[in-house]
Amino acid sequence: MNNVAASPSGVVPDRAPTDWRTDAMQRRIRRRYAAERRFRFMGLSAVVISAGFLAFLLVTMFLNGASGFTQTELKLPIDFPRAGLTLDPAQLHGPAQGGGADIALAAAGLERATDAAAIAAFGPKGDALLSDGAWLRVRDAVKADPALLKTRSIVSVPASAAIDSAAKGRGSAEAERQVAELGQRGVITTGFNPWFLTNSDSTDPTMVGIWGALKGSLFTMIVTLLLAFPIGVLSALYLEEYAPRNRWTDLIEVSINNLAAVPSIIFGLLGLAVFLGTFNLPRSAALVGGLTLALMTMPVIVIAGRNAIKSVPPSIRDAALAVGASPIQVVFHHVLPLALPGILTGTIIGMARALGETAPLLMIGMRAFMVSPPERLTDPATVLPVQIFLWSDQVNRGFIEKTSAAIIVLLVFLLAMNGLAIYLRNKFETRW
Amino acid sequence: MSTLALLFLIAGLGLIGWLTARVRAVGFRRDSSARFSSLPSHHGTYVALWTLLPALLFVAVWSSVSPALVTDTVLTAPAAAQLPPPGFERAAVLSEARNIANGRTFGSFNPIAQQLAPAYAAAQSRYDWIGTAAALLLAFATGAWAYLRIKPDFRARTRVERVVMLVLLAASLIAILTTVGIVASLLFESWRFFKIVPIGDFLFGTHWSPQVIPANDPGSALGAVPLFWGTFFIGAVIAMIVAIPFGLMSAIYLTQYAAPRVRRWMKPILEILAGVPTVVYGYFAALTVAPAVRDLAVSIGVTWASSESALAAGLVMGVMIIPFVSSMADDSIAAVPASMRDGSLAMGATPSETIRKVMLPAALPGVVGGVLLAISRAIGETMIVVMAASGVATLSLNPFGSATTVTKQIVDLLTGEAEFDSPKTLAAFALGLTLFVVTLLLNIIALTVVKRYREAYE
Numbered sequence: 001m002n003n004v005a006a007s008p009s010g011v012v013p014d015r016a017p018t019d020w021r022t023d024a025m026q027r028r029i030r031r032r033y034a035a036e037r038r039f040r041f042m043g044l045s046a047v048v049i050s051a052g053f054l055a056f057l058l059v060t061m062f063l064n065g066a067s068g069f070t071q072t073e074l075k076l077p078i079d080f081p082r083a084g085l086t087l088d089p090a091q092l093h094g095p096a097q098g099g100g101a102d103i104a105l106a107a108a109g110l111e112r113a114t115d116a117a118a119i120a121a122f123g124p125k126g127d128a129l130l131s132d133g134a135w136l137r138v139r140d141a142v143k144a145d146p147a148l149l150k151t152r153s154i155v156s157v158p159a160s161a162a163i164d165s166a167a168k169g170r171g172s173a174e175a176e177r178q179v180a181e182l183g184q185r186g187v188i189t190t191g192f193n194p195w196f197l198t199n200s201d202s203t204d205p206t207m208v209g210i211w212g213a214l215k216g217s218l219f220t221m222i223v224t225l226l227l228a229f230p231i232g233v234l235s236a237l238y239l240e241e242y243a244p245r246n247r248w249t250d251l252i253e254v255s256i257n258n259l260a261a262v263p264s265i266i267f268g269l270l271g272l273a274v275f276l277g278t279f280n281l282p283r284s285a286a287l288v289g290g291l292t293l294a295l296m297t298m299p300v301i302v303i304a305g306r307n308a309i310k311s312v313p314p315s316i317r318d319a320a321l322a323v324g325a326s327p328i329q330v331v332f333h334h335v336l337p338l339a340l341p342g343i344l345t346g347t348i349i350g351m352a353r354a355l356g357e358t359a360p361l362l363m364i365g366m367r368a369f370m371v372s373p374p375e376r377l378t379d380p381a382t383v384l385p386v387q388i389f390l391w392s393d394q395v396n397r398g399f400i401e402k403t404s405a406a407i408i409v410l411l412v413f414l415l416a417m418n419g420l421a422i423y424l425r426n427k428f429e430t431r432w
Numbered sequence: 433m434s435t436l437a438l439l440f441l442i443a444g445l446g447l448i449g450w451l452t453a454r455v456r457a458v459g460f461r462r463d464s465s466a467r468f469s470s471l472p473s474h475h476g477t478y479v480a481l482w483t484l485l486p487a488l489l490f491v492a493v494w495s496s497v498s499p500a501l502v503t504d505t506v507l508t509a510p511a512a513a514q515l516p517p518p519g520f521e522r523a524a525v526l527s528e529a530r531n532i533a534n535g536r537t538f539g540s541f542n543p544i545a546q547q548l549a550p551a552y553a554a555a556q557s558r559y560d561w562i563g564t565a566a567a568l569l570l571a572f573a574t575g576a577w578a579y580l581r582i583k584p585d586f587r588a589r590t591r592v593e594r595v596v597m598l599v600l601l602a603a604s605l606i607a608i609l610t611t612v613g614i615v616a617s618l619l620f621e622s623w624r625f626f627k628i629v630p631i632g633d634f635l636f637g638t639h640w641s642p643q644v645i646p647a648n649d650p651g652s653a654l655g656a657v658p659l660f661w662g663t664f665f666i667g668a669v670i671a672m673i674v675a676i677p678f679g680l681m682s683a684i685y686l687t688q689y690a691a692p693r694v695r696r697w698m699k700p701i702l703e704i705l706a707g708v709p710t711v712v713y714g715y716f717a718a719l720t721v722a723p724a725v726r727d728l729a730v731s732i733g734v735t736w737a738s739s740e741s742a743l744a745a746g747l748v749m750g751v752m753i754i755p756f757v758s759s760m761a762d763d764s765i766a767a768v769p770a771s772m773r774d775g776s777l778a779m780g781a782t783p784s785e786t787i788r789k790v791m792l793p794a795a796l797p798g799v800v801g802g803v804l805l806a807i808s809r810a811i812g813e814t815m816i817v818v819m820a821a822s823g824v825a826t827l828s829l830n831p832f833g834s835a836t837t838v839t840k841q842i843v844d845l846l847t848g849e850a851e852f853d854s855p856k857t858l859a860a861f862a863l864g865l866t867l868f869v870v871t872l873l874l875n876i877i878a879l880t881v882v883k884r885y886r887e888a889y890e
Contacts, residue, residue: 032782039784043685046678051701053751057708057716064719235604242600252604255611261805261875262868263812265839266614269864272846273617295610302607328593356709359814362843385711392715392819400719407712418707422700 061404061411068405071193071206072159072167074129074182078117078138079152110142111135114157122182129178131158131206158206159188161398168401196405200371201387205398208391210406212373216286216366216381217355219374223290224297224354229347231294232301233336236343239302240309241331260299267296268363276364284365284380292360297350304346308339341428345421352417356410358385384410438491438564442571446484449575453479453582460584470589478588481595483575487567494563502555509551514544618868621861628855629654634862640825640836642845642856650855656863658825662835666746666817667810670831674750675806679757680799684787686758687765699762706755714819717748722820729832740822742835749816756806764798764882765791801882808874812867814839838863 019025114135115127122129134157141155142148148155159167163182166175167190182188199209235256243249271292275281281288312335320330361367366386374381382390384406391403454476461468503526506512516522528545533552582588626634629651637655645653682702686695722744729737768791776786792799822834823844845860 032785036782036784039787040685040689043681043689046681047685047690047698047702050678050682050705050751050754051698054701054705054708057712060716060720061712231603231606234600235607238597238600238604242597243604252607255607256604257879258872258875259607259610261808261871262614263809263814263839263871265812265814265842266618266864266868269842269846269861270610270614270617273621273861274613277617298610299607302604326589326593328596352707356707356711358709358711359818359839359843363846367847385709388711388715389815389819392711392718403715407715410709411712414707414709415704418704 058411061407064401065404065406065408067168068401068403068408069193069196070168070190071195072164072188072190073156074122074159074163075154075187075189076114076117076130076134076138076157077121077152077154078114079120080113080142080149081152106139110139114138121187129160129163129182131160131164132204133202133207134158136207156189161205161396163188164206165397165401170397196402200373201369201382201390202371205394205396205402208399208402210384210387210409212370213382213384213387213406214409215373216289216370217383219286219377219381220289220293220361220383221351221355223287223377224293225347225351227291227294228297228301228350228354232298232347232350233305233343235298236302236305236309237331237336240306241335242327256299256302259295260303264296264357265359265363267292268360270295271360271364282378282380284368284382285378286374286381286383287377288364289361289366289381289383290377292364293354293357296357296360297354300350300353301343301347304349305339305343308342308346309335311342312338338430341424345425348417348421348424352414352421355417356385356414358389361386362389384413435491435495438567439488442484442487442491442567445487445568445571445575446480449483449579450476450480453579456579457582457588464584468584469587474588474592475582475586477592478582479575479578481592482578483571486574487571490570491563491567494567498559498563502552502559505555505558506548506551509548511544511547511551515548614868618861618865621858622865624853625855625858625862628858629862634859638827640841642841642859645855654855654859656838656866658827659836659838659841659863660866661827662742662821662825663811663837663839665829665831665835666742666821666837667749667813668807670743670746671750671753671810672803672807674747675753675757675810676803678750679754679806680761682754683758683761683765687762688783688787688791702755702758705752708752710752710813710815711819713748713752714815714817717744717816717820721748725832734830734832737832738822738834740820740834741832742821743831745817745820745835746831748820749810749813752813752816753806753810756809757802760802760805761795761799764795764802767798768794797881797884801878804874804878804881808871808878811837812839812871814843818843838867842867 020029114130118126118130118134120126137157138155158164162171162175163179165171166179167188171179179188195207196209198211199207200212202208235252239249239253239256243252271288275288275291276283281291316334316338317330320334321327325333361383366382367390368380368382369390370380370382388403388406388410391399391406454472457470457472457475461472506526506529507515515525525542525545525548528542529548529552532545532549533556633651634654634656636657637651638657639653639655640658641653686698690698718740722739722741725741725744725747726737726739729741772790772794773786776790777783781789817837817840821836821840823836823840824834825836825841826834828835842860842863845856845863
């Protein structure tokens with residue numbers, strides 16, 4: 001071993017051969033190997049900690065949010081004939097359009113009757129056990145079955161936020177005691193809450209739902225897609241296939257690359273100043289939100305589209321040109337269909353980013369309190385991320401689980417979109 | 433007739449034009465054996481374009497011109513004699529009359545508006561009908577003219593393709609329009625702001641309290657230095673202290689050490705971190721991280737710890753940035769020629785020595801470029817700081833203290849019902865302009881650094 005350093009030509013080396021067995025050398029090697037292991041361990045822990053953070057985030061949201069999909073309900077006996085409702089049964093069959101039955105039931109004192117029933121059933125403070133919107137559930141039950149009005153019947157109504165969180169094990173001592181008491185009487189149940197998916201915003205955490213925000217998100221995404229996809233694809237085609245190399249196309253290219261890196265809130269300022277300030281489009285509308293997000297998404301689609309078009313081999317273009325196709329036919333009949341899977345992947349990723357975006361939509365006023373889902377593109381609307389933001393500001397503790405539950409819904413959508421993008425990329429990936 | 437119905441009608445005419453022209457072109461082909469430059473569908477599209485485009489152009493022009501014409505007609509009505517003189521009041525009465533005529537409101541505030549409403553409705557329906565008839569006539573006339581032009585040797589293809597090229601060009605110009613729109617709107621509003629507040633006060637003032645702006649000296653409450661400091665402190669210091677080591681070490685581990693299988697799974701998992709919406713990070717920071725940070729500060733004896741600390745926002749933002757740093761580092765490490773690594777390993781260096789002494793120095797410009805892009809991303813990030821940082825602008829180095837950022841202040845200034853020309857709302861645009869310029873410069877520097885580095889090994 002110690003002769004390794006000697007040169008074969010017999011020339012004497014200018015220093016003594018290294019003796020690898022000396023203690024100093026062994027120590028040095030051990031130190032170097034330890035450093036190697038440390039370095040490697042640092043790398044591994046960086047990966048593990050980063051992934052761990054993601055897992056922690058997801059698990060926290062899931063644990064907080066899972067209970068948001070459930071709701072505690074109380075079985076409330078109401079003696080309708082004795083409740084003193086001043087109601088003409090004919091009004092219940094009035095025009096559903098104008099909310100005739102709703103108005104009639106509200107005017108008949110149903111809210112007061114519900115509270116009175118709660119006091120009769122659960123003691124002097126019984127009405128505090130119910131959610132503020134409990135009477136709405138009674139109203140819906142009556143509307144569904146007017147025959148109830150003639151009988152003493154039991155209606156399941158949502159419990160108040162305090163009782164709800166106590167039943168899920170996070171309430172105050174007083175509420176816990178009440179829940180235990182109600183549990184002994186067998187009138188309290190906690191189950192899946194379908195209203196969370198079908199209701200809209202409310203001031204009462206036991207009554208809120210995400211349908212309004214989800215519909216707003218859907219409208220906004222439709223506008224974004226309809227604008228960003230054609231414009232993005234067409235400009236990618238122009239820049240990659242036809243554009244002469246001159247100062248103008250350089251300018252376009254630089255603009256697009258820049259737009260992709262502009263902070264999203266700047267697009268919100270643009271939407272505020274141009275769409276609302278100059279064109280006077282309706283505030284808070286899905287239309288304006290979609291326009292703003294389209295400007296943000298378009299550069300993403302252009303960049304993805306150009307990469308996809310670039311990867312179509314020139315031989316395909318040459319073959320088409322050789323049989324007499326015009327440049328337009330070459331692109332629209334041959335290049336575009338081959339590049340489409342790549343463009344679609346980029347589009348889905350861009351849309352996923354737009355779906356999760358909040359800041360620019362706050363700028364154009366999509367933070368209003370919306371109790372009903374939008375019907376048209378120009379109606380005031382809110383979107384899912386903004387709804388999450390609004391709920392996160394609520395002081396009422398019941399909103400924590402609702403916020404996390406809405407986050408779960410949003411993440412499910414995003415992961416599904418990203419998963420679809422990855423699937424498409426793998427399925428259509430072609431190597432020429 | 434409503435605009436939507438009119439558009440459908442024009443589209444229908446276009447479809448008819450396409451079909452008839454196509455049928456005619458197919459007829460040419462049957463009748464002769466000559467060589468054609470265009471397919472039947474080209475002829476069809478040519479006629480359809482001539483049917484659609486002039487009519488649509490006319491509709492666009494008409495819908496911007498006709499309101500003024502309607503108003504002119506209404507002003508000649510007898511009831512208009514009682515109108516107040518031209519000005520704000522007159523415009524208000526007229527718009528009320530218009531709303532009544534369109535059935536948007538029922539009660540009226542002003543009796544003259546009620547009297548003018550029928551005149552309004554009549555004028556509107558007249559001009560609507562004129563517009564509809566003219567548009568349809570135009571569509572028919574231009575379509576028929578185009579139809580008469582198509583002949584066996586007519587080169588419809590060149591003409592159609594010229595239009596397609598124009599559409600493509602217009603699509604790509606939208607990017608420039610957007611950029612111009614951003615710059616123009618920011619500049620315009622900022623210019624109005626700097627007429628009220630001297631630019632020096634804004635850029636160098638150290639006191640920021642937009643809640644109370646003294647009318648005689650608005651500049652004294654709108655000094656943005658604490659915001660710039662807070663943005664820098666949270667986005668470029670705390671976030672990067674998290675993101676750079678974790679991102680860089682993850683990239684090194686995944687490119688140099690990890691088995692291909694591990695790499696295939698871990699890389700997308702880390703990328704999910706970049707795909708989580710920022711509002712989720714913000715909620716997480718405010719709900720989970722901020723209280724933990726405050727407890728930590730109290731337990732190590734910091735006497736005054738804010739529950740909205742710079743540290744909480746910065747930490748979470750750093751985690752969000754990890755994938756940006758790691759994918760840029762990944763790219764630039766992969767771009768280092770394998771011969772350099774092999775040479776170092778052959779000399780007896782351990783892999784970690786090779787990475788630290790050979791690969792990282794060679795990849796450094798790319799890594800630096802990636803870090804600059806990540807900083808630009810971090811200082812433009814909004815929701816995390818809106819939800820986790822405080823609104824109090826302070827100049828402090830204490831990471832447990834509160835700090836506020838430019839983006840947080842933009843949101844605070846613009847949400848709430850403020851007038852469009854108060855210094856408060858305009859300040860948001862000035863902040864936006866600053867943010868735009870800074871991120872733009874960072875991006876340009878980063879791209880230049882990366883580009884110069886790439887040239888070194890090609």
